[in-house]
Amino acid sequence: xxxxxxxxxxxxxxxxxxxxxxxxxxxxxxxxxxxxxxxxxxxxxxxxxxxxxxxxxxxxxxxxxxxxxxxxxxxxxxxxxxxxxxxxxxxxxxxxxxxxxxxxxxxxxxxxxxxxxxxxxxxxxxxxxxxxxxxxxxxxxxxxxxxxxxxxxxxxxxxxxxxxxxxxxxxxxxxxxxxxxxxxxxxxxxx
Amino acid sequence: xxxxxxxxxxxxxxxxxxxxxxxxxxxxxxxxxxxxxxxxxxxxxxxxxxxxxxxxxxxxxxxxxxxxxxxxxxxxxxxxxxxxxxxxxxxxxxxxxxxxxxxxxxxxxxxxxxxxxxxxxxxxxxxxxxxxxxxxxxxxxxxxxxxxxxxxxxxxxxxxxxxxxxxxxxxxxxxxxxxxxxxxxxxxxxxxxxxxxxxxxxxxxxxxxxxxxxxxxxxxxxxxxxxxxxxxxxxxxxxxxxxxxxxxxxxxxxxxxxxxxxxxxxxxxxxxxxxxxxxxxxxxxxxxxxxxxxxxxxxxxxxxxxxxxxxxxxxxxxxxxxxxxxxxxxxxxxxxxxxxxxxxxxxxxxxxxxxxxxxxxxxxxxxxxxxxxxxxxxxxxxxxxxxxxxxxxxxxxxxxxxxxxxxxxxxxxxxxxxxxxxxxxxxxxxxxxxxxxxxxxxxxxxxxxxxxxxxxxxxxxxxxxxxxxxxxxxxxxxxxxxxxxxxxxxxxxxxxxxxxxxxxxxxxxxxxxxxxxxxxxxxxxxxxxxxxxxxxxxxxxxxxxxxxxxxxxxxxxxxxxxxxxxxxxxxxxxxxxxxxxxxxxxxxxxxxxxxxxxxxxxxxxxxxxxxxxxxxxxxxxxxxxxxxxxxxxxxxxxxx
Numbered sequence: 001x002x003x004x005x006x007x008x009x010x011x012x013x014x015x016x017x018x019x020x021x022x023x024x025x026x027x028x029x030x031x032x033x034x035x036x037x038x039x040x041x042x043x044x045x046x047x048x049x050x051x052x053x054x055x056x057x058x059x060x061x062x063x064x065x066x067x068x069x070x071x072x073x074x075x076x077x078x079x080x081x082x083x084x085x086x087x088x089x090x091x092x093x094x095x096x097x098x099x100x101x102x103x104x105x106x107x108x109x110x111x112x113x114x115x116x117x118x119x120x121x122x123x124x125x126x127x128x129x130x131x132x133x134x135x136x137x138x139x140x141x142x143x144x145x146x147x148x149x150x151x152x153x154x155x156x157x158x159x160x161x162x163x164x165x166x167x168x169x170x171x172x173x174x175x176x177x178x179x180x181x182x183x184x185x186x187x188x189x190x191x
Numbered sequence: 192x193x194x195x196x197x198x199x200x201x202x203x204x205x206x207x208x209x210x211x212x213x214x215x216x217x218x219x220x221x222x223x224x225x226x227x228x229x230x231x232x233x234x235x236x237x238x239x240x241x242x243x244x245x246x247x248x249x250x251x252x253x254x255x256x257x258x259x260x261x262x263x264x265x266x267x268x269x270x271x272x273x274x275x276x277x278x279x280x281x282x283x284x285x286x287x288x289x290x291x292x293x294x295x296x297x298x299x300x301x302x303x304x305x306x307x308x309x310x311x312x313x314x315x316x317x318x319x320x321x322x323x324x325x326x327x328x329x330x331x332x333x334x335x336x337x338x339x340x341x342x343x344x345x346x347x348x349x350x351x352x353x354x355x356x357x358x359x360x361x362x363x364x365x366x367x368x369x370x371x372x373x374x375x376x377x378x379x380x381x382x383x384x385x386x387x388x389x390x391x392x393x394x395x396x397x398x399x400x401x402x403x404x405x406x407x408x409x410x411x412x413x414x415x416x417x418x419x420x421x422x423x424x425x426x427x428x429x430x431x432x433x434x435x436x437x438x439x440x441x442x443x444x445x446x447x448x449x450x451x452x453x454x455x456x457x458x459x460x461x462x463x464x465x466x467x468x469x470x471x472x473x474x475x476x477x478x479x480x481x482x483x484x485x486x487x488x489x490x491x492x493x494x495x496x497x498x499x500x501x502x503x504x505x506x507x508x509x510x511x512x513x514x515x516x517x518x519x520x521x522x523x524x525x526x527x528x529x530x531x532x533x534x535x536x537x538x539x540x541x542x543x544x545x546x547x548x549x550x551x552x553x554x555x556x557x558x559x560x561x562x563x564x565x566x567x568x569x570x571x572x573x574x575x576x577x578x579x580x581x582x583x584x585x586x587x588x589x590x591x592x593x594x595x596x597x598x599x600x601x602x603x604x605x606x607x608x609x610x611x612x613x614x615x616x617x618x619x620x621x622x623x624x625x626x627x628x629x630x631x632x633x634x635x636x637x638x639x640x641x642x643x644x645x646x647x648x649x650x651x652x653x654x655x656x657x658x659x660x661x662x663x664x665x666x667x668x669x670x671x672x673x674x675x676x677x678x679x680x681x682x683x684x685x686x687x688x689x690x691x692x693x694x695x696x697x698x699x700x701x702x703x704x705x706x707x708x709x710x711x712x713x714x715x716x717x718x719x720x721x722x723x724x725x726x727x728x729x730x731x732x733x734x735x736x737x738x739x740x741x742x743x744x745x746x747x748x749x750x751x752x753x754x755x756x757x758x759x760x761x762x763x764x765x766x767x768x769x770x771x772x773x774x775x776x777x778x779x780x781x782x783x784x785x786x787x788x789x790x791x792x793x794x795x796x797x798x799x800x801x802x803x804x805x806x807x808x809x810x811x812x813x814x815x816x817x818x819x820x821x822x823x824x825x826x827x828x829x830x831x
Contacts, residue, residue, distance in 0.1 A: 047214060054217045075236060079243075086247070110250040166240060169247040169310050171254055179259055181251065181310055 067162065074137070074164045074188050081132050082186050085141075086110050086168050097122035103131055105143075105184075112172045112184065117143055117150055125153060137190050145172045145182025160189035237831060242347045244311065245829040249349035252306060252827070257286045261305055268298045273780070284825050287330060288356035291321050291823070296330055303331040316340060316830045323358045323823040343830035351825040365785035367810035369793040370772030371647075371803035377411075377499055378800075379652040380404070381681060381764050383725040384477075384492040393482035395426065400475040404498065408470035412497040415459040416760070418489035418683055419479055422452025426478035428459070433467035435459055443760065444660065444685045451484040454685040456491065456758060468496060490690075490723040491683025491761060495652065499802070507534075508634045513604065515627035520549075521608035522623040525601055530635055532597025536586055538634035541575040541602070544626035548606050555603035556583035595635065602631050646768035648676055649800035653763050655742075660756030663704075663745040666763070672737030673767040678729040682744060683758040688751035689717030692727055693743045696735040707748050720750055726764075734765075769800045775811075782810045 084090075090104030096119050103123075105116045120128075129135045138160070140153040156163075165187045172180040257265060258279040268274050272295045274286060281289075283302060290299040303319045311317050316339060318332040340346065382402045404410075415430070417440060428435040442457035475494065479486045509528075516522045522545070530536060543554060545567075552571050554562040561583055562573065585598040607623045655666040680692060693702045693709040702711040715727045723746075734740050742763060746755035773792045779785040786808045793803055 047211075051214055051217055054214075058217065058220060075239070079239070082243075108254070110247050111254055164236070166243070169244060169251055171251045179255070181255075181306075183310075 070162050070190070071164060074162060074190070075166075077132070077134060077137075078164055078166050078186055078188050081134075081188075082166055082168050082184060085186075086112070086170055086184055089113070090116065095119070097127075100131065103128065106170075107173075110168070110170050111179075112143060112170050112182070114148065114172055114174045117148075117172075120152060121150065128152065134188060137188050139189075140185075140187045142185045143170070143172070143182060144185070145180035147174075147178075147180050148172055148182065156187050157189055157191070160191050163187065163189035238345055238347075241315070241345065241829055241831050244315070245347045245349045245827055248307060248310060248317075248829070249351060249825075249827045251310075253282055253284050253351055255283050255306065256280050257283065260302060264298075264301055264305060268295075268302075271295075272298055274298075284351050284353045285355075287319070287321065287825065288353045288823055291323075291328060291330070292356045292358060294359065296328060300331040304333075307333075311829065313337060314831060316343060318828050320826045320828070321353075321823055322826070323356070325358055327826075328358065338830065340828075340830050346828055346830035348826055348828045350827075352822045353825055354822045356823050364778035364780055364813045365782045365810050366775040366778055366813055367782070367785035367789040367808050368773060368775050369786070369789035369803075369806050369808050371793060371797070371801070371806055376647055376649045376801040377497070378650045379764070380496045380498060380650065381652060381679070381726070381762070382494040382496070383681060384488055384494075386490055386687075386723055386725060387488050393480050395478050395480050396486040397476065397478045398488065400477075400494075401472065402475075402494075403472050404468070404470045404496070406470050409499045410465050410468055410496055411499065413460070413465040413468050414495045415464060415475075416456075416491060416493050416495065416683065417458070417477075418456045418491040418685055419477075419486070420452055420454050420481065420484065420489060420686075421479040421486045422481045422483045424480075426480060427476075429474075429476040430464060430467040431469070431473055431475075433463060435464070439463075444758065446685065446754075448686075448754075449483075452481045452486070454489070454754075456489070456683060456685040456760065468494075489684055490687050490725050491681060491758065493681060493725060495762075507636065508538075508632065510630050510632040511602075512627055513602075513625060513629040516625040517622050518624075519622045520620050521606060522625045523603070523605040523608055524625050525603045526631065528600050528602065528631055528633065530584070530586075530595035530597075530600070530633060532595055534595045534635040536581065536584065536593045536595055536633065536635045539577050539580050539584065539632065541573075541580055541631045542629060543571065543573040543575075543604055544628045545571045545604075545606050546624040546626060547622050549620065549623070550607045551605070551609070553603075553605040553609075555601075555605075556580055557585065557600055559583040604629065646674075647771045647801055648766050649769055650764065650766040651800075655757075655759045655761045655763070657759055660758050662747045662753060662756055663743065664757035664759070664761065665741065665743045666761075667739050667741045668763050668765075669739050670734060670736050670765065671767060673769060675731055675734055675736055676766045676768060678731065678734060678763070678765040679726040680729060680742060680744070681726050681762045681764060682723060683760040683762070684723065684746065684755060685758070686752075686754040686756070687723040688720050688746055688755045689749060690723050690744055690746050690757075691716045691748070694729055694733040694740065696733070696740050697738045698735065701741065702743070704745065709743070729765075736767075769798070770796050771801075771803075778813060782812075785810050 084102065085105045087106055087109045088102070088104035089107050090100060091102040092099065095101070095103075095116075100123070103120070105112045105120070107113050126135075129137070129139065132139075138154050138157065140151065140156050142149070142151045144150075165185070168184040168186075170182055170184050172182045174180070256279065257274070260283070265279070268286075268290075269276060269278075272290060273293045274289055274295075278286060278289065283306065287299045287302065290296060290302075307317055307319075311333075313336060316333045316337045318340070319330040320327045321330055322328070382400065384398060384400060387398065415428070415435075419425075425437045425440075428439070439459050439461065440457040441460070442455055444454070444456040446454045448454060481487075511526055511528045513524055513526050516524050541554075541556075543552075545552065546569070548567050548569050548571055550565070550567075552562065552564045552567040552573075553560060554573070561575065561580060564571070581593055584593075584600050585596045586593040587596060588594075604625055606625060653668050655664060657664075657666055682690060682692075691708055691713060692715040693712045694714050695702065695712040699712065702709040702713070704710070708716055712733065714730060714733060717723055744757050744761070746757060747753055773789055773796055776785070776788050776792055779788060789808055789810075790803075790806055793806060797803060
């Protein structure tokens, strides 16, 4: 319509110039200075704002999903690590801090061998994170009972962006027939 | 003409279309991203933690031994329950199982509570249950500040299987069996007097009755039932050396028939009679006469003895006949005979007959020549007694008794030949014969130990005992649910002619009388007048054990009269087998208790029929056999 009107305007201008007139284009209230407040602008502004809003929401949701994935991933790691610690003797069976390939503390399910716990103390932090595949994370491992309290790794940073924690109930075998009930607590976090 | 910029109008067009496309893309991305199902991570973590705690808790519970629990509780359990010091290295599930088997779940609950209370977080609830073949038994459920299962959002369970335990069955127990090595059976023995006569014209009619009772028989009661026809007196009744007369008789039926004398039925039942009868051989004599008619015995005359005897089996008598052998010019034969090991050999006799013997008779038992004659008669007829041959039979002697060693014995008879050679060395010419009348007879008793595997036979007697004398008498008897080995009817009448007897069981219809016999199930019909035996055998297929069985008897047909009544004192005698052993029974915590139970079951099964005087037992321990009982399932449930 507008094109027709424009053409007719052109035509009218031409006719004006030529002294002929067929249709006169009238565009009330419109002049070059008021272009910003036209309906086109409003519509596009609305659409733009809508798109912006959607983008924001989507971005935030994606962030949450990513965070969930990360936490889920950390949970899986922590389950795996604590299962290895509490249900396997590690590899090789009589491992020490220099030859260990898989860290396990239990000669039988949920029965922590205190001598392996002592051997763990001889390992470096980096070595432990490397063997557990958590070099991108920080960890704290605590084994406690009535007669023992051993902690490994760093102090827990409760302000970490992603943090997950698990507790396992265990028996601690001191090797002389003495057995103690206790806990193995593992915390993993990422800044 | 002005050059009008079309772009103004076109700019609005392009912006609108681009925006729409972009909007669509973003909306699509948004939908895609938001479709990601993000579960609340915290809830999932809580559930996983609960699952791990439950599994770990059951693991460490299963690995902890009884000795590692609180010492005070441990000692208290040892003191007050079936758990003992030998159990201190058993795992806690085993201890829980044992306590459950002995119904000591209170202590089981204490163990569970003490173990789990400080390892399960306070905001968790938990319970332990155990299930065997029956319903779940709750051992312990948390309470107090811990949440209840009803309040929980989720719960998990962990299981353990334990073997060797069953509710109400001691896990360490004994079972026992028992058998009567010696028993005294309470039996009734009927010694019938056969129908017979007769003494005419007032002359004596004498009956001598000989009978034998087993050794070690204790007689508790004796009744002599007289059913006679006589007049006017009884000359005498002798039981061994004891004399009885008419004054000793309690007459039940006594009728004078003019011109015929008395028809009488009565009994002698006194301590004097009982004491006059002994184990071993007995002799009874009765002398009656009838001055008006003939004196004779009527049906139903017998001696009834109630006794206890250690001899549960009658002596076994076996006779081995030789074959008839004719040889030229000699005859020989070897007969093997066997006596069970341990059997008490009470008698042995040998009888040898030969024919056309010319030169020699040689008789051997095993490797002993017990007889030799080089000038024999042509038809030797030789008898050897127990004392002649017992020393040559494979047996051991103890306190004057002989007990078989169980070895096979041989009897060798050689006529007209040397047993050590193959040719007739005595010069016999003609045929020589060993007669098949030759035999060796052995009598022995089976040792008591055989009772371990067998049954004992006991006898009972029941009177008809229903109403008065009747021409047609009907009676019924309930037989025990035991194997019946023999049965007899002993009819009692003071006047008799001829009888017809029918026997039927619950599954059959009562027979009726038609013509001169019963329509069905007739077991006896007198062939002629006065042929009424005192004991009438009942075919065993007429009787159903464990059920009511019927007997119907009638007299007074084919020449009989209304006087020929059947008396209610008629009896039904039956013998049956009673087990003399019981197998393994229930479980008992001690050996003595298991044996006592086995002996009690043996007494029950022997019942009124016998009394075990010597019992052997076998008791075995049922412990450390985990596959014997169970399995049982121990469940740890946790909730939050």
